[in-house]
Amino acid sequence: MLLRFEMWRRTLQRLVCQRRCTLTRLLAVVFLVVVLVLLIQNYRDSGWTKPEIPTYRGPPPSPYTTCNMLDNKQLANKGPNNHNVPHETKTGRKVLVIVESLYSKSAKNIAVSMELARFVFKIVDDKSLPTLTHMGKGRFGVVIFETINLYLNLQSWDRQLIDKYCYEYKVGMIFFTKPPNENEKTVENIPDFAFTVQYNVGLKKYKLNPNSEIWRITKPGEIVSETFQENEWTVFHTNHSTYEHLASATKVAPFYSDYDPQTADSNTTVFPAVLDKGLNDGIRRVFLGQGTSFWLHTLMLLDSMSYLSYGSISLSLERNIQVDIDDIFVGVTGTRMKAEDADELVAAQSRIREVVDGFHFMLGFSGWYYKHGSPEENAGDEKLIEYKDHFHWFPHMWRHEQPHKFTEQELVQSMSLNYQFAKDHNLPIVDNYAVAPHHSGVFPVHDPVYVAWKSIWDIKVTSTEEYPRLHPGWGRRGFVHRGIMVLPRQTCGLFTHTIFLNSYPGGSERLVKSIKGGELFKTFLFNPINIYMTHLSNYGNDRLALYAFESVIKFVQCWTNLKLSQISPMELAMKYFDMFPEEKTPLWRNPCDYEKHMEIWSANKTCDRLPHFLVVGPQKTGTTALYTFLAMHPSIHSNRNSHDTFEEVQFFNGNNYLNGIDWYMDFFPIPQENESLFEKSATYFDNMLVPERVHALLPRAKIICILISPSKRAYSWYQHMRAHKDPVALNYTFQDLITAPDTAPREVRTLRNRCLNPGEYYEHLDRWLEYFSSKQIHIIDGESLKDDPIEVMDNVQKFIGVQNYLNYSTVLRFDSKKGFFCQMLSTSKNKCLGSSKGRVYPSMDEETEKYLQTYYFKHNTQLVQLLEKLKISIPKWLKQETKFS
Numbered sequence: 001m002l003l004r005f006e007m008w009r010r011t012l013q014r015l016v017c018q019r020r021c022t023l024t025r026l027l028a029v030v031f032l033v034v035v036l037v038l039l040i041q042n043y044r045d046s047g048w049t050k051p052e053i054p055t056y057r058g059p060p061p062s063p064y065t066t067c068n069m070l071d072n073k074q075l076a077n078k079g080p081n082n083h084n085v086p087h088e089t090k091t092g093r094k095v096l097v098i099v100e101s102l103y104s105k106s107a108k109n110i111a112v113s114m115e116l117a118r119f120v121f122k123i124v125d126d127k128s129l130p131t132l133t134h135m136g137k138g139r140f141g142v143v144i145f146e147t148i149n150l151y152l153n154l155q156s157w158d159r160q161l162i163d164k165y166c167y168e169y170k171v172g173m174i175f176f177t178k179p180p181n182e183n184e185k186t187v188e189n190i191p192d193f194a195f196t197v198q199y200n201v202g203l204k205k206y207k208l209n210p211n212s213e214i215w216r217i218t219k220p221g222e223i224v225s226e227t228f229q230e231n232e233w234t235v236f237h238t239n240h241s242t243y244e245h246l247a248s249a250t251k252v253a254p255f256y257s258d259y260d261p262q263t264a265d266s267n268t269t270v271f272p273a274v275l276d277k278g279l280n281d282g283i284r285r286v287f288l289g290q291g292t293s294f295w296l297h298t299l300m301l302l303d304s305m306s307y308l309s310y311g312s313i314s315l316s317l318e319r320n321i322q323v324d325i326d327d328i329f330v331g332v333t334g335t336r337m338k339a340e341d342a343d344e345l346v347a348a349q350s351r352i353r354e355v356v357d358g359f360h361f362m363l364g365f366s367g368w369y370y371k372h373g374s375p376e377e378n379a380g381d382e383k384l385i386e387y388k389d390h391f392h393w394f395p396h397m398w399r400h401e402q403p404h405k406f407t408e409q410e411l412v413q414s415m416s417l418n419y420q421f422a423k424d425h426n427l428p429i430v431d432n433y434a435v436a437p438h439h440s441g442v443f444p445v446h447d448p449v450y451v452a453w454k455s456i457w458d459i460k461v462t463s464t465e466e467y468p469r470l471h472p473g474w475g476r477r478g479f480v481h482r483g484i485m486v487l488p489r490q491t492c493g494l495f496t497h498t499i500f501l502n503s504y505p506g507g508s509e510r511l512v513k514s515i516k517g518g519e520l521f522k523t524f525l526f527n528p529i530n531i532y533m534t535h536l537s538n539y540g541n542d543r544l545a546l547y548a549f550e551s552v553i554k555f556v557q558c559w560t561n562l563k564l565s566q567i568s569p570m571e572l573a574m575k576y577f578d579m580f581p582e583e584k585t586p587l588w589r590n591p592c593d594y595e596k597h598m599e600i601w602s603a604n605k606t607c608d609r610l611p612h613f614l615v616v617g618p619q620k621t622g623t624t625a626l627y628t629f630l631a632m633h634p635s636i637h638s639n640r641n642s643h644d645t646f647e648e649v650q651f652f653n654g655n656n657y658l659n660g661i662d663w664y665m666d667f668f669p670i671p672q673e674n675e676s677l678f679e680k681s682a683t684y685f686d687n688m689l690v691p692e693r694v695h696a697l698l699p700r701a702k703i704i705c706i707l708i709s710p711s712k713r714a715y716s717w718y719q720h721m722r723a724h725k726d727p728v729a730l731n732y733t734f735q736d737l738i739t740a741p742d743t744a745p746r747e748v749r750t751l752r753n754r755c756l757n758p759g760e761y762y763e764h765l766d767r768w769l770e771y772f773s774s775k776q777i778h779i780i781d782g783e784s785l786k787d788d789p790i791e792v793m794d795n796v797q798k799f800i801g802v803q804n805y806l807n808y809s810t811v812l813r814f815d816s817k818k819g820f821f822c823q824m825l826s827t828s829k830n831k832c833l834g835s836s837k838g839r840v841y842p843s844m845d846e847e848t849e850k851y852l853q854t855y856y857f858k859h860n861t862q863l864v865q866l867l868e869k870l871k872i873s874i875p876k877w878l879k880q881e882t883k884f885s
C-alpha cells in the first residue's frame with residue numbers, strides 16, 4: 001500500500017512539477033482535481049443528461065383547439081348510450097379473438113387493445129378454437145374475427161358451432177376486413193351476410209352515424225380529417241333492413257391506370273362500417289371496413305364490444321388525469337422556463353380546467369436549483385414562486401439526486417433541505433405525494449427512500465414508470481410497499497430534450513399523430529387513471545407539453561364522451577387500488593434481468609446473493625434430510641437461519657414476501673465461483689402464489705421436490721401436529737380428522753386441509769410447470785431418499801450441475817439405531833437428524849389407508865400420466881397406489 005502511494009506521489013511530481021516542485025503548486029493541482037471530481041459527481045447525481053441547447057426558433061406552436069362539427073348542438077349533446085340492457089344470457093366476460101395468425105400485426109394490435117383495456121381474452125387461430133361453454137354457461141361475451149374471410153373459410157363444423165353459440169347465448173361478433181388482393185378493385189357478393197363488399201376503396205370525409213345506439217365512449221359528430229388514398233378500405237352495400245350504417249364516407253378517385261373520371265363512381269357516399277342488428281338470423285354483428293391500424297377503429301371496437309355484450313365488456317367513462325412537471329428549477333441553462341412561460345402555464349391551466357374538472361399542474365421541485373439559470377430563466381423561477389398558489393407542489397429530491405445511490409441518513413439530510421426550501425417559500429405542498437428523480441429507488445426498491453420519505457414528508461403515494469418494467473407502456477402497474485402506494489405513470493412522448501416541435505424525434509407529424517388518435521390519445525382512452533410525466537424544459541422553448549396536452553384534451557373532448565377530472569394523489573391512489581386490489585402486493589422481479597433496472601439499483605447490491613436452486617417441499621417428505629445432506633457439500637451453501645422459521649426463509653409464501661428482495665438477499669452469502677446457493681422451504685410446493693413469484697425473481701432457478709405416498713405424508717403431518725400438542729390433532733383421531741365434513745369447525749377443516757391438500761401432487765406440479773420447464777424441475781422419490789440417499793444425492797448433483805462432485809458414500813451411512821441414513825462423524829459416531837424427524841408412531845389403520853387411497857386415486861393417476869409425459873420413472877409407491885380401484 002505504502003509502496004503504491006509512493007509510486008503515485010512520484011508520478012504526480014514528475015507530471016506536474018517537472019523540475020522543481022513547490023507545495024503551492026502541488027496544492028493547486030490537488031485543488032483542481034478535487035473541483036473536477038466534484039463537478040463530475042454533481043453532474044452524475046443530478047441525473048440529467050445535457051441536451052443540445054437549441055437556438056430560438058419563433059413562437060410556440062398553437063394547440064389544436066376546435067372540433068369540426070361541435071357546433072351541431074344536437075350531435076354534441078347526445079351523450080353516451082347505455083348498453084346495460086337486461087337480457088337473459090349466461091356468458092362470462094371473456095373475449096374470444098380469432099385470428100389468421102397469432103403473429104400478424106393486426107392480431108397483435110387487437111391483443112394490445114385487450115391488454116390496454118384489461119379485458120380478459122383468449123386469442124387463437126382457426127386451428128385451435130377453444131370450447132365455448134363450461135357447465136352450461138357461455139365462456140365468451142363477444143367474438144372478434146381478424147377478417148371476414150377467416151370466418152367465411154372456417155371448417156363448416158366450427159362455423160356452425162360458433163354460430164349456434166352466438167345465437168343461443170346472444171353473443172355478438174365483430175369483424176375487421178382485409179382485401180383479398182391488394183389494389184384489385186373487386187366487388188364480391190357475400191350471401192351469408194346479405195351484403196356486397198367492395199374492396200380497395202379510397203375514402204375521404206369519414207364520419208360516424210350519430211343515430212346509432214352503439215356509441216358510448218365515442219362521440220359521433222366529427223369528420224376524420226385525413227383522406228385515405230391507400231385504397232385499403234372495404235365498403236358494404238346492402239338494402240337489408242337488418243343493417244344500419246355506423247359510418248359513411250365519400251369515395252375518392254382510385255389510382256388505377258384505367259381510371260376514367262367520366263364513368264368512375266367517385267364522390268358517392270359509401271358505408272365503411274355497418275351494424276347487423278340480428279334481424280336476419282338472431283346474431284348481432286359489427287363489420288369494420290379496414291384493419292386495426294385506423295385509429296378510430298379502436299374506439300369503435302370498444303363501443304362495439306360494449307354494445308354486443310349488453311354493457312358487460314365495457315370501460316367506464318371516468319378518467320382521472322394528473323400532469324406532473326417533475327423537475328421544477330432543474331434544467332440546463334438555455335432550456336429552462338422564462339417569466340412569460342410561467343404566465344402561459346397559468347393561462348393554459350385555466351383553459352384546461354374548463355374541460356378537466358379540478359385541473360392543476362403538479363410541480364415537483366428540487367430547491368437547490370432555484371435560480372441556477374440565465375438571468376431571464378431566474379426571472380422565470382421567481383415567477384413560478386410568485387404564482388405558487390395557482391399550482392400544486394410536491395417534493396422531488398433537493399439536488400435531483402438519484403436516491404438509490406444514497407443511504408437513509410443522506411436521503412433524510414437532502415430531503416430536509418428541500419423541506420426547508422418549501423417552508424421558506426411557503427409552497428402549497430400537496431399532501432403525501434413525492435416522485436423520485438429517474439424513478440430511482442422506487443422500483444427496484446431501495447428501502448431507505450421509502451423510510452426517508454415517510455420520516456420527512458409523510459409520503460403515502462408516489463408514481464413510477466418502472467413497475468414492472470418501462471416497456472411495454474400498457475403493462476405498467478401499481479403496488480404498495482411499506483405503506484406507500486406506488487401508482488403507474490404514463491409517458492406523453494416528451495422528454496427533457498424534446499423541446500421544439502420541428503425537431504421532434506421522427507418529425508413533428510409523429511407527435512401530432514400521437515395526439516390525434518395515436519399513443520397519447522390511447523392512454524387517455526384506456527387508462528382510468530393517468531399520471532403523466534413531463535419536464536421543466538417542455539414548458540419553456542416551444543412549450544411542447546402545453547401544446548400536447550391542450551391538443552389531446554381537445555381531441556378527447558371532440559371524439560369521446562369521456563369525463564376528465566383531477567383528484568388529489570391520495571384519492572387517486574385509493575381509487576386505483578379499489579379498482580385493482582390484486583395489484584397491492586408487488587411481484588418482485590430480478591433487477592439483473594433488465595438493464596434499465598440495473599441502472600437504478602444500488603451498486604452495493606448484487607444478484608449473486610440469490611439462490612440458484614430451491615427445495616420446495618412438500619412438508620414431511622424428507623426435506624430436512626435433503627437440506628442437511630446438501631449442506632454437507634463444500635460447494636453448496638444455504639441461507640443463514642431465520643429467527644422465526646429456522647433453516648427455512650419462507651419468503652415466497654407468506655408475509656415475508658412483503659419485506660422485499662433486499663430482505664431476502666440478506667439471508668445469503670456471496671458465493672465464490674462454482675459455488676451454488678439454495679434455499680429449502682417445504683411450504684412452497686403447494687402454495688398457489690409461489691411458482692409465479694419464484695419465476696418472477698428467479699426465472700432460471702432449478703426446483704427440487706420430493707414425493708412420498710400422499711397418504712403417508714398426511715399421516716406424518718398429523719403425527720407432527722400431535723407431537724406439537726395441537727389441540728385438534730390431540731382430540732381427533734386421524735380417521736375422524738381427514739373425513740371431517742365442511743360443516744366441521746374452522747380449525748378442524750384447516751388441519752384436515754393441511755393433511756390432505758399438499759398430497760394432491762398433480763395439481764401443484766402442474767402449477768409449477770406453468771412457470772418452469774420440465775428441465776428445471778427435479779422430482780425425488782422420497783422412499784429412495786430414505787433407502788438409498790447416496791444415489792439420490794448423485795442425481796441431485798448432476799441436476800444442479802455442481803463442479804465439485806461429492807461422493808456421499810464417504811459422508812453418509814445407515815444408522816441402525818435411528819433407522820435412517822445419518823452423517824458420519826468418525827468411524828463409530830454418526831450425526832442423525834433430531835427426534836422430530838423419523839418419529840416412531842403406530843401405523844395407520846387399514847380402513848383409513850383404504851379411504852386415503854380412494855381419496856388420492858384420481859390425483860395419483862394424473863400424476864402417473866404427467867410423469868410418463870415428462871419421462872420420469874414412476875416411484876414404486878405410486879405404481880402400487882394407482883393399481884387400486
Ligand SMILES: Nc1ncnc2c1ncn2[C@@H]1O[C@H](COP(=O)(O)OS(=O)(=O)O)[C@@H](OP(=O)(O)O)[C@H]1O
Nearest residue numbers: 619620621622623624625716820821833837838839
Ligand atoms: N435420513 C433421514 N432422517 C430422518 N428422517 C428422514 C430421513 N430421510 C427421510 N426422512 C423422513 O423425513 C420426514 C420428515 O420430513 P421433513 O423433514 O420434510 O419434515 S418437515 O416438513 O420439515 O417437518 C420423516 O417423517 P416421519 O417419519 O413421519 O417423522 C422421515 O420419514
